[in-house]
Amino acid sequence: xxxxxxxxxxxxxxxxxxxxxxxxxxxxxxxxxxxxxxxxxxxxxxxxxxxxxxxxxxxxxxxxxxxxxxxxxxxxxxxxxxxxxxxxxxxxxxxxxxxxxxxxxxxxxxxxxxxxxxxxxxxxxxxxxxxxxxxxxxxxxxxxxxxxxxxxxxxxxxxxxxxxxxxxxxxxxxxxxxxxxxxxxxxxxxxxxxxxxxxxxxxxxxxxxxxxxxxxxxxxxxxxxxxxxxxxxxxxxxxxxxxxxxxxxxxxxxxxxxxxxxxxxxxxxxxxxxxxxxxxxxxxxxxxxxxxxxxxxxxxxxxxxxxxxx
Numbered sequence: 001x002x003x004x005x006x007x008x009x010x011x012x013x014x015x016x017x018x019x020x021x022x023x024x025x026x027x028x029x030x031x032x033x034x035x036x037x038x039x040x041x042x043x044x045x046x047x048x049x050x051x052x053x054x055x056x057x058x059x060x061x062x063x064x065x066x067x068x069x070x071x072x073x074x075x076x077x078x079x080x081x082x083x084x085x086x087x088x089x090x091x092x093x094x095x096x097x098x099x100x101x102x103x104x105x106x107x108x109x110x111x112x113x114x115x116x117x118x119x120x121x122x123x124x125x126x127x128x129x130x131x132x133x134x135x136x137x138x139x140x141x142x143x144x145x146x147x148x149x150x151x152x153x154x155x156x157x158x159x160x161x162x163x164x165x166x167x168x169x170x171x172x173x174x175x176x177x178x179x180x181x182x183x184x185x186x187x188x189x190x191x192x193x194x195x196x197x198x199x200x201x202x203x204x205x206x207x208x209x210x211x212x213x214x215x216x217x218x219x220x221x222x223x224x225x226x227x228x229x230x231x232x233x234x235x236x237x238x239x240x241x242x243x244x245x246x247x248x249x250x251x252x253x254x255x256x257x258x259x260x261x262x263x264x265x266x267x268x269x270x271x272x273x274x275x276x277x278x279x280x281x282x283x284x285x286x287x288x289x290x291x292x293x294x295x296x297x298x299x300x301x302x303x304x305x306x307x308x309x310x
Contacts, residue, residue, distance in 0.1 A: 006086075006162055006193045007035040007058075012067035014053050014217075027053040029217040030067070035162075035210070040184070040194045042208035042225075044201070046308055050217040051197050052092075055166055059089050072161055085113065088155030089164045094147050098140035102131050102150050105139060106157050113158035125153045128183060145176040152180065156187075163187065164195045169203065181207060205300035215308050225300070232298040232306055235271050239283055240264040240292040251286035 012031040018024040027050045035041045045051050056062040058069065060080060069076040072086035096105055106122045126135050129149045134142060142150065148168065155163060165184070169177045184207070188194050198204050204211065211228055213221040221228060244263025256268040265288065267279055276295070283290060 005034045006037045006072055007033070007195075008070045009033045009054075010068045012054070012057065012069065013065045014050075014057065014062065015065045027217050028057075028064075031214070031217075031219055033212055033219060033222065035193060035195060037193055038188070038191065039210045040188055040196065040208045042204040042211040043195060043197045043214065044204060044211060044304060045214035049214045051214055052166070054214070055089065055091075055164060055197065058084075058087060058164065059091075060084050085158065086160055087162050087164060088158070088160035090151050090155045090166060090168055092167045092170060094144075094151060096139050096147065096150065096154075098138065100139055101136050102126055102139065102142070102153070103135040105150065106153055109154050110157040115158055120157070121159070122157070125156050128186075129153050130179065145172050148172055148176065149180065152183075161191070162193045162195065166197050167199065168196070169198070169200065177203075201301045201304055202299075211300075213304060213307055220307050221303075228303050229298065229300065232303050234268060234298045234302065236266055236268050236296040237276060237279060238264050238266050238294045238296070239288060239290050240294075242289040242291050249286040249288065252282060255282070 009031050012028055012033075013026070014028040015024055015026045031050070031054060043051055043054070053062060057064050058071070058076075069083070071083040074083040074086065076083040100108070103122055103126065106125065107120070110120045110122065123132070123135070126132050129152060131146060131149055131153065134146060139147065139150065152165070152168065163184075169180060172180075181203075184194055196204065196208060205225065208225055211221070211223070211225050212219055221231075223231075238260065240262070241264070245259055245265055246263065248257050248259060248265065252265070252267070258266050260266050265283070267283075269279060280293075
């Protein structure tokens with residue numbers, strides 16, 4: 001396959017028209033995004049940033065105001081059905097007929113996509129997502145976690161090259177979250193490109209290799225996870241003294257310091273400007289009887305907070 005970029009949007013905008021109660025709102029303000037083939041791509045942003053509008057445009061549920069979208073090398077304006085067929089979308093809301101069984105649900109969805117009966121993978125998908133023993137139960141009898149897995153199964157019936165997961169683990173237990181991510185990794189290793197939106201930033205940090213952050217309808221960051229983490233020149237070092245501290249030593253009060261709940265001294269510093277050895281010298285000069293030292297690197301939550309509150 002010749003494309004290294006499976007999805008690209010250029011200048012994508014969306015303005016919702018004014019109503020009697022609400023003024024017009026520009027939800028997207030020129031989104032330029034390129035999602036590399038084979039990646040697990042994180043699309044992050046605070047509530048109301050425009051993530052859902054962006055995904056709904058891809059799904060054909062919302063009409064864009066301007067701009068272009070290209071999926072799997074297909075212009076979404078010229079060939080909307082073909083471009084959408086390249087996507088498997090798992091929405092936040094659980095929407096299934098409660099009187100169907102999981103097997104009937106997947107067979108119906110495969111029929112909508114025109115998958116021939118001889119090429120359907122219904123039982124394989126259900127087994128892979130841990131629903132094989134529930135394939136003949138009614139959907140209404142499934143637990144919330146099982147319904148969430150069935151939503152993922154529905155999106156996979158036509159073997160899409162791009163899987164979009166919109167808050168897939170919202171409200172699910174830890175065990176389900178772990179098993180779901182194991183399966184997503186297997187799909188990705190087999191060649192499926194995954195787009196993930198989530199409010200669990202530790203989840204995005206663990207899963208994604210490329211990340212875009214949207215705020216107020218604009219892309220404010222778009223890079224590899226490694227490069228984004230490097231942008232925040234910040235680190236913390238924790239000095240645990242023999243006796244818990246009640247106040248910050250006078251010699252260290254000019255530094256960016258605080259005491260944690262255990263009475264240990266926490267110093268935040270910029271590695272590009274000062275190193276740990278110099279901090280150690282300052283702590284020794286302050287007369288601290290240190291018994292343990294630990295460091296904490298900036299994480300994705302720190303990067304996200306610094307960009308979205310700027």
